[in-house]
Amino acid sequence: MSIEMAMMGKASADDRPATTCDDVECVMARPASMTDKLMHYCPGCTHGIIHRLVGEMIDEFGLLDHTVGVCPVGCSVFAYEYFQCDAIEASHGRAPAVATAVKRTDSSRFVFTYQGDGDLASIGMAETIHAAARGERITIFFVNNGIYGMTGGQMAPTSLIGQKTTTSPSGRIAETTGMPIGVCELLSSLKGVAYLARVPISSPKNINTARKYMRKAIRAQLENKGLGLVEFLSTCPVQWAMSPIAAMKHIDNTVIKTFPPGVFVDRVDPVDATSTPMPAVAHTGAEA
Amino acid sequence: MSATLEHPGAKNVAAESEPRGTEQVAGTKRLVKGNEALALGAVHGGLEAFFGYPITPQNEIPEILSGLLPSLGRVFLQAESEVASINMVYGASAAGHRTMTSSSSPGISLMMEGLSYIAGARLPCVIINVMRGGPGLGNIAPSQADYFQACKGGGHGDFHSLVLAPWNVQEMFELPALAFDLADRYRTPVFILADAVLGSMLEPAVVPDQIPPLRKVSKEWATVGRGRRAVKNVVNSLYLDPEVLSAHNETLQSTYREARREIRYDTRFTDDAEILLVAFGIAARVGLSAVRLLRKQGMRIGLLRPITLFPFPSDAIKHLAKQVRQTFVFELNSGQMVEDVRLAVNGISPVDFYGRMGGVLPGPEELAEQIRSRIGRGDSL
Amino acid sequence: MERLDIDVRRCKGCGLCVEFCPKHCLELGDGMNAIGYHPAELHKPEACTSCSLCAEVCPEAGIRVFRKKKGKP
Ligand SMILES: Cc1ncc(C[n+]2csc(CCOP(=O)(O)OP(=O)(O)O)c2C)c(N)n1
Ligand code: SF4
Ligand code: SF4
Ligand code: SF4
Ligand SMILES: [Mg+2]
Numbered sequence: 184m185s186i187e188m189a190m191m192g193k194a195s196a197d198d199r200p201a202t203t204c205d206d207v208e209c210v211m212a213r214p215a216s217m218t219d220k221l222m223h224y225c226p227g228c229t230h231g232i233i234h235r236l237v238g239e240m241i242d243e244f245g246l247l248d249h250t251v252g253v254c255p256v257g258c259s260v261f262a263y264e265y266f267q268c269d270a271i272e273a274s275h276g277r278a279p280a281v282a283t284a285v286k287r288t289d290s291s292r293f294v295f296t297y298q299g300d301g302d303l304a305s306i307g308m309a310e311t312i313h314a315a316a317r318g319e320r321i322t323i324f325f326v327n328n329g330i331y332g333m334t335g336g337q338m339a340p341t342s343l344i345g346q347k348t349t350t351s352p353s354g355r356i357a358e359t360t361g362m363p364i365g366v367c368e369l370l371s372s373l374k375g376v377a378y379l380a381r382v383p384i385s386s387p388k389n390i391n392t393a394r395k396y397m398r399k400a401i402r403a404q405l406e407n408k409g410l411g412l413v414e415f416l417s418t419c420p421v422q423w424a425m426s427p428i429a430a431m432k433h434i435d436n437t438v439i440k441t442f443p444p445g446v447f448v449d450r451v452d453p454v455d456a457t458s459t460p461m462p463a464v465a466h467t468g469a470e471a
Numbered sequence: 472m473s474a475t476l477e478h479p480g481a482k483n484v485a486a487e488s489e490p491r492g493t494e495q496v497a498g499t500k501r502l503v504k505g506n507e508a509l510a511l512g513a514v515h516g517g518l519e520a521f522f523g524y525p526i527t528p529q530n531e532i533p534e535i536l537s538g539l540l541p542s543l544g545r546v547f548l549q550a551e552s553e554v555a556s557i558n559m560v561y562g563a564s565a566a567g568h569r570t571m572t573s574s575s576s577p578g579i580s581l582m583m584e585g586l587s588y589i590a591g592a593r594l595p596c597v598i599i600n601v602m603r604g605g606p607g608l609g610n611i612a613p614s615q616a617d618y619f620q621a622c623k624g625g626g627h628g629d630f631h632s633l634v635l636a637p638w639n640v641q642e643m644f645e646l647p648a649l650a651f652d653l654a655d656r657y658r659t660p661v662f663i664l665a666d667a668v669l670g671s672m673l674e675p676a677v678v679p680d681q682i683p684p685l686r687k688v689s690k691e692w693a694t695v696g697r698g699r700r701a702v703k704n705v706v707n708s709l710y711l712d713p714e715v716l717s718a719h720n721e722t723l724q725s726t727y728r729e730a731r732r733e734i735r736y737d738t739r740f741t742d743d744a745e746i747l748l749v750a751f752g753i754a755a756r757v758g759l760s761a762v763r764l765l766r767k768q769g770m771r772i773g774l775l776r777p778i779t780l781f782p783f784p785s786d787a788i789k790h791l792a793k794q795v796r797q798t799f800v801f802e803l804n805s806g807q808m809v810e811d812v813r814l815a816v817n818g819i820s821p822v823d824f825y826g827r828m829g830g831v832l833p834g835p836e837e838l839a840e841q842i843r844s845r846i847g848r849g850d851s852l
Numbered sequence: 853m854e855r856l857d858i859d860v861r862r863c864k865g866c867g868l869c870v871e872f873c874p875k876h877c878l879e880l881g882d883g884m885n886a887i888g889y890h891p892a893e894l895h896k897p898e899a900c901t902s903c904s905l906c907a908e909v910c911p912e913a914g915i916r917v918f919r920k921k922k923g924k925p
Contacts, residue, residue, distance in 0.1 A: 199859065199916075211907040211917040222912060226889065227866030231911030238913070249696035251566065263705045269694035271565045272707040274588050277558035280550065284562030284570070285694070287546045288520050292566075292696050310558070313551035387872055387908040420866075427866040427911075 214238030216247050216267050223261055227427020229384040229417040230258055233326055234265055236390070237297065240397050241268060244405070246293045251285050253278040255307070257299035258332040258419075276307025279314035282321040286404075290320065293404065300327040300341040301334075304364050308340075311366070318375025318409040322400050325366060325412055328419040329438065336422030340364045343441050348422070363441050367414050371447040377409030378402075379448035383416040385434040389444075399451045408450055416442055498679035506531035506670045508643035509573065509599055509663065511678055514539055516648030517685055518597075519568040520546035522559035524578060527611045528667040529601035532573040543682065553578040557585030557598075564594040565706040567693030569651050573599035575667075576617050577608065579625075586660055587626030590723070591708025593692075595654030597647060598632070599663045601670040604830035612830020613666040613753055618807035621662045622781040629720055631727050632660040634780040636751040638737075640674035642778075655688050657730050664780065666803070668753045668832060727782065735778035736787055740766060744773030747795040748842070749788060749812050751777050753832065754801050760835035761801075765842060772842070780808065785815035792816040799842050800824045803832065855900045859914035863891035869906035869915060875899040878906060 213219075217238040224230045241247050250268035254260065256275040263270035273281045278296035286294040303311050303325050314321065330348055331337040338348040338355055341363050345354040355363075367381045380396040383389050393415060400411030416438050418430035425433060503511075510532045513521070521540055523533045533549065540547040546563070550556040556572045563570035574582065579600045589596055602617045604610040619625075621634045633653050637643045643665060650661040694704045710716035737755075740762055741747065750758035755776040765772045775791060777784050792798055798816055800809040800823070809824040816822050825841045827833050858869075863885060869892050870878045877896035885891050894900060902919035 199857065206921050207918045208921050209916060210902055210919050211904040211915070213913040213916070217913060221862050221887070224911065226864035226911075227868055228911055231913065232909065235910075235913040248698050251694050251696055253562070260709065263707065267697070267703055269697050269704045270706075271562065271694050272592070272705070272709055273561070274558065274584055277554065277561075277585070280555040280558035281562035281565070283548070283555075284520060284522065284546075284559035285566045287548060288563050288566050288568045288570075289695070309551050310555055313555065387905040390908050427868050428871045431868070 214242045216241035218265055218267055220264050222265055224258065225421040227418070227420045227430065228258070229328075229415070229431075230326060232384055232390060233324065233393075233415050233417065234262065236393055236397060237295070237324060238266060239394070240401055241266070243398075244293075244401060249291060250293045250295070253282045253285065253294065253296045255296070255298055255302050256333070257302050259297055259299065259326065260333065262297050276302050276305070277310055278302070279307065279310040279319070279321065279323065283314055283317070283319045286319060286321050293322075293401075294320075295322040295324060297324045298326065299332065300325070300329065300366075301331045301339045304340045304366050312370070312373070315370050315373045315376050315410050315412070318377070320404045320407060321410060322404045323410065323412040324397070325414045326417045327366070327414050327442065328417040329363075330419050330422045332419045332422055336419075341366075341442075343438065365442060367412075367447040370412065375409050376412065376448050377450040378411040380412075380446045381414040381416065381442060381444045383434045383439055383444055384418070385416070385431040396446070399449065402451050406451065411451075414442075416444065498677045500675050500677045502673050503640050503644065503676040503678060504531060504670075505640050505643045505665065505672045505674075506601065507535055508640045508676055508678070509601075509647060509665065509670075510535040510539070512644040512647035513571050513597065513651075514543070514682055515644075515679060516651045517569045517683075517688075518545070518571050518647070518651070519685065520548075520559075520563040520570040521572065522548050522550045522556040522563070522570070523572045523574060524550050524553050524556050526575045526578045528603060528670050529573050529575050529599065531670075532599065532601075553581040554585065557582035557589070560596045560598075561585055561589050561592070561594060564589065564596045565592070565694050567690045567695050569595075569655075569688070571597040571599065571647070573601065575601050575603045575611075576605050576614070579617060579620065583620075583626035586632070587624075587628050587630060588708055589660050590624075590626070590630035590632065591628060592706050593658040593723070594660070594706065595651075595658050596660050597650045597654055597663065598660055599647075599665065602664060602666045604828070610830045611667055613668040613803060613832050614828070614830055615664070615666060615752060615754060615803040616805070616807070616828065617664065618780065618802070618804060621664050622783070622811070630723055631781055632662045633657065633730055633733070633782070634662040634664055636664045636778060636780050637669065638752050638755050638776060640669075640672060640676040643669060644676050644678060653730070653733060655690075657726050659726060659730070664752060666753050667830070731782045733779060734782050734784050734787075736784040737776040737778060738787070739774040739776075741773030741775060741791060743771050744791070744794065745796050746770060746772040746842070746846070747788075747791050747798045748772060748774045748801060749777070749798060749808070750774065750801040751780060751808060754803055757833065757835055757838055758801050761838040761842065764835055764839045768843075770843070777808070783811045783815070785811070788812055788815040789817070789819065792819040795820060797846065798822045799845070801838055802826045804828060854894060854897055855902045855918050856894045856897070856906070857916040857918070858892050858894065859912070859916075860885050860891040861887075862912040862914040863889060864912060865889035865891060866911060867892070868909040868911065872905050872909045874903065874905060875901060
């Protein structure tokens, strides 16, 4: 897959032969900003869907040539293998700090992070909150599957009350482990956040909503308004011990009760005068 | 002296006074504080992005850089913690920039995971540790107790940083630029180990009047954004296949072996020495004064001061160990560099150690007395 | 010309496309691919409307969808 192809709008990262009939058009294909590599995720895991959406966005905005992706430890530890853009593997939880520096040293870069819930909301909470508070011009794709997928299904700060995990075998108990952390609720008070939304990855309709949210979270960065974050309510069929379909239904029936979807902050297209963007941070001219 | 480099013009200058300035550098000689020299030296050395978190006794460094760097269109950011600082350094370095953090002992401890990632991903950067007394919160007095941490890797996995140890304000100004050059040449983190006294010491030093313009070092591996590049770049330290990781480890080790050509040290009064004193940083300042005292009393003693602590000037020490009757090591810790001295000497002649901990900086008389009273007592540690 | 091109090499037989096809034209086949899964197949091609919902939910980004260009017979 050549970079030129990637930049030609309708191109695809699919190495299978394209159709030759001229009365037929392709309406959906693997995004050009993805590589052809087979992903390592478990069958039905929605990490793959979110990857495709990220690839689509890089294509749609024509960002491939100046994108730097930051992918920390978690099930998505190999995400850099699936995208055509330059990428940095970050240590567990520190992607917002890494991304901050990549963006600050050259504001013409498009910088995104792709983080799990253990990563963003537990070990990396300080980096998350401070990047948001500073209004870093970065875009965070936050994959909340309510569990530590990679390490074998331990309790996450986002695990639901009653959820059985390998470290809460009889179900999460609020008395000893507290209540699940709502990242969007928590971050919504910070003025550096320009866009904040939560969307379940549970149906084609919701996936399309995710697309809309992602566009805005990307525009938050491109239009220099502040930090953009989309929280995806994602499945982990394997650690939840559910079929992929049951896992999606579980999101719609149960997970959204703890994590209500919707737009929490929108300073990209402000509806009223109070939601004006935070002043731009003094980005560098180090490249100049 | 085999493959080692001498510190320019410093060898066996018996009559020399206290540490010299470098008169060859065009600039103004003025009183400069150690921490200020580190900050200015880094900027003159091409520092593009600084990330740090306040901690005594190095606060002048971020304080100076917070004004200076933005005025030059470069990046200063006070991070939320040292964990964030070192990961910001990781990001800025991955993106191809000369980047640095500075801290003191407890903050450096907090950076160790990030440092290991930096070393694993072969990223260049500079880390300043203005050491203070430990362990734990310890105190803010001078110490050299982080020698092991800096020189032996410090974080997890098989890795090293290169380590430079200044002993006066002039070197505090000069070593950051060298550190950046070495970091880029070997793609490793480079430490500058200073201490609370060096950091707050006011001394004359020559600082060039003009800050040189940034010189872009080309880094074909950097994740700057793909642009027209045919392949994407990935900065990473993950190698699941043991054979592949093993090969990567080999690459790192061969880098450290290659870096041995950068070994730097300073010798004083060693030509006729029968007794050798080895000390670095502020301890070498006390050491040189003690050597002078003892020389006045007729003892033929010389000083070797490692400037690179890693790679360590083992060959130079081994060479002198054959000449002298006994080697003394003096450090502001319980005996850390002495282990490397013993490995270098390897039993050729006895090695003795004197150290003070907890931030105590003994005077030259105390050190001279220790050396005098231990002559001939041999290996007593 | 099929309207759908399922990449059998990367299909993990998760069944999400089967579940979300509004026309029920997909099913998991009997065959096994190189990575050990039963890839989805289009068993009612005539019913497919090229709506792309199957491709939308495919976690492997492995479904290409085609449709007749408008204005052509
Ligand atoms: C410092 C550190 N602590 C712990 C780990 C082990 N670890 C790797 S991924 C992970 C949790 C991943 O969970 P999450 O971020 O929710 O991602 P998911 O796998 O669920 O997508 C942990 C604890 C690590 N790599 N580094
Ligand atoms: S463990 Fe869970 S989150 Fe990780 S790949 Fe498997 S299903 Fe996805
Ligand atoms: S394109 Fe629509 S109708 Fe055709 S198989 Fe896919 S989901 Fe079914
Ligand atoms: S959704 Fe994709 S991976 Fe899952 S069965 Fe259908 S084609 Fe296969
Ligand atoms: Mg998770």
